[in-house]
Amino acid sequence: MRYLILLFLSFIISFFGLAQDDENPVIWKQEVHKISDTDYELVLTGTLANEWHIYSQYTPDGGPLKTEVTFVNAGKDFELLGKTVENKTYTEFSDVFEVEETFFKEQAVFTQKIKLLDPSISQIKVGLFFQICKEVCMNKDEVFTFSLKGEPIVEIEETVDARSLAMSSALKLDLKNKEILADNVVSIASSSLWMIFGLGFLGGLIALLTPCVFPMIPLTVSFFTKHSKNKSKGIASALLYGFFIIIIYFLLSLPFHLFDSVDSQILNTIATNVWLNLAFFIVFVFFAFSFFGYYELTLPSSWANKMDSASTKTGGFLGVFFMAVTLAIVSFSCTGPILGGLLGSTALADGDVATNLTAGMTGFGVALALPFMLFAMFPAWLNSLPKSGGWMTTVKVVLGFLELGLALKFLSNADLVGNWGFLKREIFLGLWIVLSLLLTLYLFGVFKFPHDGPKQKLSIGRKVTGIVSVAFLVYLVLGTVKITNLKLLSGFPPPEFYSVFEQENDCPLGVNCFKDFEEGLAHAKKVNKPILLDFTGWACVNCRKMEENVWSEPGVFKLLNENYVLISLYVDDRKELSKEAQFKFKYDSGRVKTIETIGEKWGTFQDINFNVASQPYYILLSPDLKVLNTAIQTTDATTYEEWLKVGLQNL
Structure with a gap:
């Protein structure tokens, strides 16, 4: 949507024209500071006309375009020492994009330190893509050349042969009535941050039912209510404990924003990069077999011991925080695969992956924290909790089958993008049918996994889940033989024309x-x-x-x-x-x-x-x-x- 808004604003510029002093709203100046024989500091300073502003490299996604600074031949002729540093920026909420924008006023300064790998290099070429706005916005893509030794700048353009120039020209269309594209695009978003938050919340609720988390609820709530001087203090500690759980899972998503600020495409390439999709496939299979009980995924026990010790020694505010960290560590064997599924799901969703992941992780933390807070406020509710038992193992196994199903989606992505042709639609659906059949047989007690206890009478919950699995199995079979369609699964199996059977066309x-x-x-x-x-x-x-x-x-x-x-x-x-x-x-x-x-x-x-x-x-x-x-x-x-x-x- 934001690109179409920018197109519309650009059309306004061309239609009405700009004032003379706004035709060149930014003037750039280059400086080179020599630090040593090999180290230099490159400074690019833009002086902005009155009321114009340029957006930061780190303005949030979902709003205007970020400034992008690129260094030609970095890593070959020279290396970058740290990140490109900016001068003072300002932050304001945008009613148009509904995000906090970060931008420069009056002056935009970008500073980068470099170290020469080739001492003979005398010039550095720097590309700058930026968006400059007043009442309207313009996209600019400029190239600057820095002279390291004070010599006159000799522009060396990468040569492109006549054939490439002709083919480049052929890609550009001479569109008529193009201004109509400046109107807002008609779109209904298929997923929103609230939906992603809800997905994370659901994942957190599922995590609560696992043997790593569920038994901790009555133990932790009892600790707060019985070891506090009074009831109100116990409730306050439990609320703080829940708040810290939410904060911890929120913080776990922040590194992805760091990756995104370095390269806005790093996370978004997950959906289309063959090798990343294969890596996700392997990871999800690994997660699945941990849920089946063949091994456990655990973080180093020393981490949990240190956090537990810190919570005992510090007490008070910090003690509660370290207790929350301890829960996150000791429950990793159950929550880790669910969080991995959350990452995979957000990678397949619309929008910015890092922002989606933050919404999902926050939802996960809220669901995980909620019982600890509610049961502390209403301790009588603890009596209504079901007892821990074999049903939690069943939950893990069901999650394992779901992980395998999601793993196949990533394998399918790799197959489609790579044009390998081995995971056609019918084969993909066949594998899902096999997984559904195995899940059904497991739920009805036909076979067991290593961590299952002695065979017992099937519970009502297990029978109901088994019936749902049978219904899904029948739905898949009918869809595969085309008695019915699979619209509920649209987007997950390969397209219908990607078939093992000869098709009229591949459209x-x-x-x-x-x-x-x-x-x-x-x-x-x-x-x-x-x-x-x-x-x-x-x-x-x-x-x-x-x-x-x-x-x-x-x-x-x-x-x-x-x-x-x-x-x-x-x-x-x-x-x-x-x-x-x-x-x-x-x-x-x-x-x-x-x-x-x-x-x-x-x-x-x-x-x-x-x-x-x-x-x-x-x-x-x-x-x-x-x-x-x-x-x-x-x-x-x-x-x-x-x-x-x-x-x-x-x-």
Whole structure:
């Protein structure tokens, strides 16, 4: 959404024009301070016109664009000593983005210390991408060259051959009526921070039912209520204990924000990076077998002993804090895999992964802390708690099967993005059917795991869970043989066209589609039909949900199939282009990007033509490249159908 707001503001600039003193609202000055023969300090100072401001490198996600400082050949010709340091910044709440923005006023200074690895280097090239705003915002992408030895600066541009220049030029579209894209994108978010918080809260509730946590509730509450001078002090200590639990799990998410501030794409690549998805698959399988009782995941016992000792010695405020830390450590064998599942789920969700994870971890902490606080306030409730027993082992085993199911999703992502072709839709669903069958057999006592006790009469809870497992098993089987659809699982199994059986084509719902823009455009001109340009991804959960829940609706499908030429461009496709199709793309700023894969080509294509990097992202174009309607993203079938009809009317 924020990219479309920026496009709209940029349109306002071009339409109305700016005052003369605002045409160049920032003037940059470069300085080099020599520290030693190999160490230098580079200082880039921007003087801002009145009321203009530039955003910090560390302004929160979800708001305006961060400033990005890049150092050409860093790690090869020189190394960076620490982070790029900023001068004083200001923070204010933005009503537009609904986040706290961090920005510079009057002056923006970026300072970076470097150490030369090659003593012959005399110049350092620095790229600066920033957004400068007043009533409007402009995106700037500039390159600065620092002379280390006081010699005249000789601009050395990376050479790009004529072939690459021609292929770069071919990626840029001459769009007509482009200003319509400046309107707000029609979108209904499929997940929000509150939903992620709820997911974390649910995970915390499940963790409470495990043998690592559940027995701790009456013990801890009794400690606070019986070892305090009076009841009110005991309640206060228990409330503080719960508060510290929440804080601890909140703090565990903060390192991910640090990663994100270094490179905003580090966490978001989880959803599309083959090797990271494989790593997640292995980790989740490892977690699952720990829940099955074959081994335990524990943090070093010395950590728990030290925290427990610290809580006894310090007492009071700090003592309660160390007790909360002790709980987090000793319960890790049960909470660790659940937290891992939470990380995996947030990686698959929309939005910024670090922010999602913070919401999820906070929800987890709230659920974990709530019983300790409530039972301290109402100790009589402790009598209603069920006794610890074998049912907690059953909870762990069920979680183990869920971990295996989630592990297969990450393996599927790797298979789809890598174009390996071994985990087709039917095989994926077959593996889920096997897992559901094994879970059902376990719940009805057909077999046991190592940490299960002697065989006993099945409890009502176990029978009910078993019946739910049977229902899910039947649902999967009916969906696999296509007696019914699997809309409830949209986005998790591979798409229907990714099948072991020969398909009419490899397009969603069997609609005739093109995966190359030029080919699709040529066909649209030939049949004189408008284009539905679909920016999608193999590992894009919401793309699958749109295809299986929205495109499949009769009204939408009829329009797609009969009235439009569908061009689906996969921006995460890691398949290499042929050597003849690979080239170097040169941005207007002079920056050069090597295009080697299909995904890199279409990702760059989306960026330079529409200034957007999110998927799904849909645009309607006429054969002569006239934009027919505002862009649209995740939405409902009624809105989508009306959007398609308006596009036809504007043709």
